[in-house]
Amino acid sequence: MDWLERMNNVLDYIEQNLDGEIDYKKMAEIAYTSEFHFSRMFSSISGIPLSEYIRRRRLTAAAFEIQKKDVRIIDIAAKYGYDSVDSFSRAFKKTHGMTPSAARKNGMQLKAFPKISFQISIKGDVEMEYRIENLDFELRIVGKGSPVKTSKAFKTIPSIWNNARKNGYMQKLIDMSWENPKCTLEGLLGVCGKEAAITDEEFEYFMGIRYDGETPSDMETLIIPPGTWAVFPNIPEAWKRLYSEWVPASGFELANLPCIECYYGPKHKPKHELWVPVRNR
Template sequence: MEWLERMNRVLDYIEDHLEEKMDYKKIAQIACCSEYHFSRMFSSIIGISLSEYIRRRRLTLAAFEIQKSNHRITDIAMKYGYDSVDSFTRAFKKTHGLTPTAAREKGTSLKAFPKISFQISIKGDTEMEYRIENVDFELRIVGKGKTVKTSRAFKTIPTLWSTARKDGLMDKLIDMSWENPKCMLESLLGVCGKEAAITDEHFTYFMGVRYDGESPEDLETLIIPKSTWAVFPNIPEAWKRLYSEWVPTSGYELADLPCIECYYPPKHKPGHELWVPIIPKK
């Protein structure tokens, strides 16, 4: 399938450039999605971050080269992207449990992390719950946007919500959202950028709620046009299975709008949902 072909082209690209500075924007372009979304998708499906996978592959090849050749440790470190022998030694020891010099001794046991490949997993015992929501009006979302570095978004966003809880923004949004519910999107909303294709080094992560009243002076307003959404309970599980199981076989593709993470009030079932903008596949 087209999705699998794109993902495996990404892995081929990574493998061909392990001895160079990795171009994360190029990786996202090959995958036909934003840098942020691909990084998130990869982490959800594989269980480790994209950067960690690349690090492990480089250290695997470095270990092979150390054992098979007489090349200097310094040259091998530089070849696989390390600025100094010290930083290479720390990373190597963390992965393999011993120093590069010790790895040259005969009979030494090392760890190899092979190249992965994407495949569709056909499972009959685990269904994937979802529903289709047609929102035939503009979504007016009021809140605050924060600038996020794309490559660190996966770690930065939880910190933004933690800060919002401490500085009172979260309570203010809750009061605006839940006192007068108007639609299924009545929850705390995390909107990633303004378009699906986040190709810049930074983007705006918008924390807000759907609100039709007069916007407070200290908050911003974001308008999302009417669209059709695939809605999945359990955000972490949804991210993990969305690209590998649902999208390839659904007959839909992602629309050029941001995904929205919805965090509902206490005792709401489910507690959170992922809203994914979709259009019929051409």
Template sequence: MEWLERMNHALDYIEENLKSEIDYKKIAQAACCSEYHFPRMFSALSGITLSEYIRRRRLTLAAFELQKNDLRILDLALTYGYESADSFSRAFQKTLGLKPSDVRNKGKLLKAFPRISFQLSIKGAIEMEYRIERIDFELSIIGKGVPVKTSQAAEAIPALWNSAQLDGLMQKLIDLSWENPKCTLESLLGICGKQAAITEDEFTYFMGIRYDGHVPDGMDTLVINHSTWAVFPNIESAWKRLYSEWLPASGYELADLPCIECYFPPNHQPENELWVPVVSL
């Protein structure tokens, strides 16, 4: 229940600041969560991105004010964080289905997006396999990073790997991946966010391998120094269940570092794993 309370504290902060600048770091702090993981957690639980939720709530409140008060559209736009009446009107119509000037007309059908509230639901009838791995050395990962829209990640990431196969990057990584094995992360890796703190709408997806040698031309290096990892088979299902099922009951919290998707060679079981950096509560 404490976990739910913390998530709802974050929602309280959002509601209290819809008419002012919202600090994403403070949202995460209200939830006692890392700035890296909170947007992903929110999206996994609610089904929409954090920035889209904030946008919907602001425009919903703006519509209520337009119906009740004789306010200038420009004043309302500035109140809810828009730089001009035009940008506000475009967002308003796209999200709520009407122009701001039409809201005052009676009988018009208008959308409203209520505040989210996180509540307890009973899950867990299906077991969730995991193991804890300890890595006592610095992970040096070489490869290439590509910006990905958070809302398009499910389609974009497989497309990136397909492109890497066609342009030869994947084979280069495969050829290097077993030169100096040190742990069970000796395979193709996808790091979800090159930086510890990511923006809500976009992150860098880094395709690479763990490697200690000379960095080949055209590749970058990403260094991750963390010891405790929760490891889950089947990346797709692990992402879906990590935040809502495993984390609240685990006795761990998420470290402020990227997660790692590990893709094994053909005929390996499991086919892939999700590595999640964690710290004990």
């Protein structure tokens, strides 16, 4: 219930600041989760990207004000965060199907996107397997990053791996792979966001391996500090259920580090795992 209340408090904060600055760091603080994960958590449980939800709510509020013909459109545009009437008009038309000036005519049909609310939904009839791993050492990962649009991640990431298989990059990683493991985080790694910051529209997917040798000239090094991880078999299923089912019931919060997809070698069971950074509430 605490988790539910915190997420609804975030929605209240957005409503109170539609005509001002909406601070992503502040929203993460209200939700008691990391900046890195908050926008993706919001999108997962609401079904809409955080930035898109804010945009639609602002344009809904703007449409109501446009009905008041004594308010100038340029003032409404500035109030809801647009630098110019042109950029406001383009966004308004994309949402409402008409320009702000056309919306002032009698009988015009506009779209109102209501404030959402989070409620309890009975789920969890299928158990989620997981384990907790405490790593007291840095993870040194070498590899390459690729930009990924959050909304297309489930389609884009498989294509990144397919391209790596075709162009020989995957085999190069396999040839460099770890030979003396300190933990079970071995194999080919996909780090979902190189930097620990909010990445609502896009993030960098870093494909690499744990490696202690000299970093090749065509790669870069990523250092992830010691921490605690919740580990789930079956990456696609884990992503679907992580934010909406496991996090609310777990007693953990998400730490301000990226998640890691781990793909193991042939005959390994499970074939892949999702490593999620966590901390005690």
